[in-house]
Amino acid sequence: TIAIDHGKPLLWNQHMERLLHGCHTLKILFNDASLLQDEVERLIKSANNAVIKIIITRGSMGRGYAIQGGVYPSRILILTAWPDYPADYYQNGVDLCLCHTPLSKQPALTGIKHLNRLEQVLARAEWDTEYQEGLMCDEQGCVIEGTMSNVFLVKGSGLLTPTIDQCGVNGIMRQQVIEYAKKKDIPCQETRIPITMMQQADAVLLTNSLIGIWSVRKFEKHLYTGSKIIKTLQELLGHAYPKP
Incomplete structure (x- = not known):
């Protein structure tokens, strides 16, 4: 979850480092931070103050807990309004x-x-x-x-x-x-x-x-x-x- 302040994602590098570390720990084969950056920049192009949530999943697989090969991770980006905290x-x-x-x-x-x-x-x-x-x-x-x-x-x-x-x-x-x-x-x-x-x-x-x-x-x-x-x-x- 990243704060967007005047169209800029704050602490982007730190968020990406933690996200990629999490993917590695969970054995999700994703490490393309530059792809995410391009997608986020397009999504927040008209945003001023907002929140973007990035979710990486293992991808679509069949039943069971075994990690299947040949599956590419899914990327979900959600842009929401800035929280109205008093x-x-x-x-x-x-x-x-x-x-x-x-x-x-x-x-x-x-x-x-x-x-x-x-x-x-x-x-x-x-x-x-x-x-x-x-x-x-x-x-x-x-x-x-x-x-x-x-x-x-x-x-x-x-x-x-x-x-x-x-x-x-x-x-x-x-x-x-x-x-x-x-x-x-x-x-x-x-x-x-x-x-x-x-x-x-x-x-x-x-x-x-x-x-x-x-x-x-x-x-x-x-x-x-x-x-x-x-x-x-x-x-x-x-x-x-x-x-x-």
Whole structure:
């Protein structure tokens, strides 16, 4: 899922690197990023601010789980309108709930953005409009990610983010935050985060390629104050996330 800002796909190279890595992991024989770029450029030619979703499937095959030869992958490109998130989400933060649906561990699929989102679908069904995002944990009760976002905790002068080695998606904006934190000498540690640490954090932020960075105003009944680190990261990544 790629943000289109003034007719330009943001963080294209990073998205392509992850997409091709995912295809390789899933043994989908596709590696033509230039073909996708040509198709995307034609599709967004008249778009200003929008969203493009790229789906690569193995292609049309018969029944069964065996990977058949002689099948060329299918490419699906979907252009949709820019999400109409309220400016308040960016300025004052969002409310976050704890989902009861756990994420299953599968190291072979960890990090990639595959189409098996059933756990996220079930988790998202746990609330209506009273929250803007839901926090998902693994079966041991450690924080992994949101239903549509990655998670960072602000603790003191540094950041903590869940280790993505057993389950979860290594989001593009997550990678950007880690990279920018290093450039600005902001300590950023990938580690196990028990759910109890959520209330011990000074602040919490959520990231993905469309929301950019949202600060969390409230997690369940716990309120957070603002964070200079979050404001700094929002300013640094201003070129790479949508404006309200």
